[in-house]
Amino acid sequence: MNVGALLVNTAGKFPDATAIVAGGTRLSFRELDERTRRLASALLAAGLRPGDAVGMLFYNTVPMVEAYFATVRAGLVAVPINFRLAGREMAFMLDDSGAKAFFYDPEFDPVIAGIRDGLDQLRFLVSPGPGPSGLARDYEQFLAGGRAGAADPEGIAEDHPCQIMYTSGTTGRPKGAVITHRNVIWNLFNTIQGREDRNGQVSIIVGPLYHTAALNNHLTIQVALGGTAVLVKNFDAEGLLATIERERATVISGSPAMYNLLMQHPAAGRYDTSSITKCTAGADKLAMETKRRLMEFFPNIDGVYDVYGCTEASPCIAILAARDSLRKDASIGPPLPFLQARIMDEMGRFLGPDQVGELVCRGPNVMRGYHNNPQGTAEAIIDGWLHTGDLARMDDEGYLYIVDRKKDMIVSGGENIYPRELEEVLYTHPEIADAAVVGLPDEVWGESVCAFVALKPGSGLGSEEVVELCKANLASYKKPKRVEFLDEIPRNPSGKVLKVELRRQWLDKSTN
Template sequence: MLLSDVLKQHAANQPDRLITVFQGRETSYANMQENSRRLGGYFHRQGLVQGDVVALLLNNSDWFVTCYFACHFAGLIVLPINTRLAPREIEYILHHSEARMLVYDHDLSEIVEQVIPQAPNLQHFVHVGEGGGGFEIGEAIKLSGEIPELQQQEDDTAVIFYTSGTTGRPKGVMLTHRNCVAAASMWNEALGMQREDRVMIVAPLFHCAAAHVFMLPTIYGGGALVIEPGFHPQGVVESLQKNEVSIFFGVPAMYMILLNTPGIESMEVPHLRKFMYGAAPMPYELIRRIKQLFPQTGVQNLYGQTENSPGTTTLGDEHSLSKAGSVGKPLPRSEVRIVDEEGNEVPIGQVGEIAIKGDHVMKGYLKNPEATALAIRGGWLLSGDLGKFDEEGFLYIVDRKKDMLIRGGENIYPIEVEEVLYEMPEVLEAAVVGVPHEVYGEIPKACVVVKDGHSLTEEQVVVFCRERLAKYKVPALVEFVDELPRNASGKVLKTVLRGEIKFS
C-alpha cells in the first residue's frame, strides 16, 4: 500500500467525514483528496518529476496535511523541516537534500529570503498565508495540472526527516511508503484508535512523532485531526471541550503546565478517553495527578525514534503506575531485543543496546551509507539507547544515546552546540551538558574555558549562539571554568560535569 492509497480509500468510502479541523475550518476526506491531487498536479506543472524532493517549512495547520499527501499523489518525496532551526541549519538541509521546491509559511518569509542564496537546487516556491509575492497555495491548487502515470513502489522513499546526530551534522532519515504505512498500522492498533476518534495535535507536525504517531495513524483509521497552531494551555483547555477531542498527545512538560492552567479542574471532557505522552519520562507523581483529575481517561506512554518511523514500544494505561519508568512492550508486528556489543541477545535483566526490527525500520540515511551500515545490522536497527527487559517483558531505558539531552521533547546533541561555541575566537574549550529543569525536564548548560588574555561574558555567548542555532538549543546557562575534567585518554568527563552542577 502507498500513502496516497490510505487517503484514496477513505475518500471513496466516507467522503463527507471530517479529516481535519483547524481554527474553525473543517475539511472532509473527499475535499482533502481533491486539494492534494490538484496541488500534486501543480507540482508537476512546474517541472518536478517523480523522486524530486519538496521541502515543507510549515507551522501546524491543515495545509501541512494537504502538502504531505500532495507529494505522495505526485510521486514526490516530502521533507518536513523544523521551523525552529536557525537559517544556516535550514540551509544545510536544503542543500544536502537537493530539494527542488519549498512550500513555506508566509510568516517565515524572512528566513526563506536568507536561505535561498545558499540553496541553488531550489527552483520553485509556494507560500501559505496572505501577503507577499509569488504563488499562494490556494492559487497553486486552482492552477493544478495533470499528474503523469506513475509506477510507484512500496519501497520508494516517501518522506525524509532530518535528525541531529553525534557527528554534528544532521542526517536525513529516509522512510519508505512501506515504513510509513507499517507505522500507521502499528500505532493505530496499539493506541486502540477508532473511526470516531478526534485526535488533537499540538506538537509540531514537522516532527516525526506528531506526523507518524498521530497524523498518519488517525487517517489510517479514518478518524479526524484537531490541529492546533501550537501548545497554548488555555487554548488547549477550550479546544478539548469545544471539539470533543478523544485523544491528546503531549510531552511531560505540557502536562505539568496544563495541570496548573486555570479552569482545568472544572473542564468537562466526556469524550476524552486517552492522554498520550512521549519524548521524555513522566514522573510517577505527575501520572498520579492526571489520573486523579481525569479518572475516566487513560494514560499511555510511547517510545520510538525517527529511524523506526518512529515506533518501538508502548506502556498501556493499566500499567502506567505499576510500571512507571518503563516504556512498555513492543508494538504489534515489531521485534525488540537487547544486545551486547557483538550483537548477541543478552539475558533478561541485563543492560544492553536496544535493537528494533520490522517493516517500519528506515531505508537508511540519505547519502550516508557508512552511517546506515553502522545503524542497521542484519535487519536490526541499533537505537543507541541502553535498556533492559524485566521478567514480565517490560522495557526500561537506563541511559540515553551518549550525551543527548531532551528539552521539552526536543532532542539536543551537545556536539551541535559545542561546534558553534568553538567558532568563538575567545573559546579554548567547551562542553555542553543537560541540567534538570522542573518544566522542560532538561536545559542545556555550556561549560566554557576562555583563552588566556581574552574575556567573555554569558550574554556574549548566548547572543552568538542565538544567531547560529535554533532557540531551544541555545545554552540556558553558561559557566566559565578553568579546565574541563578528563580521563586518562583525554576524553571530557561529562558525567563529572553533570554531577558537579547544582541547579534550582
C-alpha cells in the first residue's frame, strides 16, 4: 500500500462521489483519479525519476491537491511550501530538498522570479496561468501531455519517502521532516480511530495544505474514506460560515484562534451551522470556555475532538474524543492505538502518573528523520523515541496533559511556572479575545512573567484587573509582573503563538 493507492481505491468504489469542492469547481473521484494519473505520467515523461523531489506552492486549491497526488503516485517526493514565507525562505526549502520540479500559483510569480536564478537544481516550473516572468509551463498543457490511463509505477513501497515537510521554524532554521508512505498510512489509521471518522463526510479544510494536519489528516482522511473535501482558499469568517451552510458540511477542523474569530464575527448568528456533527481542534490548547462555546455554536456536536501532534509524527500522537471534552479538562486524550507514548525525565527515565516530564513517542508514524540533517535527527530521535519538546503528564487513566513547551517554561526565583496554566485562566475572562504568556529577563528573579493580551472590541479591561484575575485563580508567585496589550497575538500559519516574536517586540519596546 502507498498513499497514491488510497485515491485509486476510492475512485474504484465511489467514482461519482464528489471528492473536491473549491470555489466554483467540483471534481468527482473519477475525475481526480484521471487527472492525477495523467499528471503523474507527465512528470515522469519530463524526465523525473522516483525519489526526486517536487516543490509545490499553492493556496488550498484544486491544483495543490492534484499536484500532490500526482507526485506521490509517480513515486516522487512532495515538498509543500508555506506561502506566507519570504522568497529567501522558500529558496532555502527548495534548495535543501533538492526539488527538481516546482508547481506554483501564478500569484506567487513575482516572488519566484526573484529567486529563480539561485535554484540550480530545478529543471522546470509549472503554473496554472501565465505569469509575467514567463518562467513556468502552463499547468493544463503540461497535464494534457501525460498519458490517459497510464499505470502507476510499480515498486512504490511503504518505506519510500512520500513528503518532506518543513517545520514551522518558530525557532531557528526550518528542518525538513522526511515522512514515508508508511508514516502517512499509519497516521491515517490512528487519526480515523481517534476522530471516529466515517465514510461520506463533508469536511471543511481551512488549514493550509502545506501543513501535516491539513494534508495528512483533513484531506487524506476524506480521500481514503470517500468523503468530500471543501477547500477554503483564504480564511474569512463570514465566507466560511456561508460555505458551511451552502455545502451542508458535517466536519470542521481548525485552531482555537480560528474558532474564536468565527464565533466572534458579528454575522455568526445569521448562518445555519446545524449540519456540523464533528468539530476537531489542534495547533494549540483549546480552552474549556472555548469548548463550551463551540458546543453551543455547533448545536449537533457532542463535544470537540482535541488533536495533538507534531510534524515529525506525521502528525498525530493523541486525540481526546468528543465525549470526554468536559470530563477531562485540559487533556489531549490517551495515546493513539498504533504508537507508544511515555513521559520521560532529563535522565531518560520513564515517569509515573502525574509526574511532569517530556512527552516522547515511538511507532510507525514517526518520521524517518530530518533531510540532510543527521545531527538534528539524532537530537530528535533517541533510542527510537521521538522527543516532542513538550512537557506533559499522564494521569492514572492514561490520559495525557500538555503542561507546556519545554523551552517555554519560566523559571522565576527557582520556581517552575508554566505559561499554559496562566493562559487557561486568562481565557476565562469574557473580555479577553486571545492571550499568551512568556518569560522575560529579570535581574533579580532570573525571569519574570509577562502576559500579552488581545481584548475584544469595546473592552476597557486594565492590567491591574488581569493581574487580579490570575492572583484569584493561581498561586501568587505565578501572577504576571507586567501586562502588555496588543491588537492581536502573533501566530504562525498553523495557529501556534510566536513567543519568540513576542519577546522580540518587548525587547524592542524596552530599548527604545
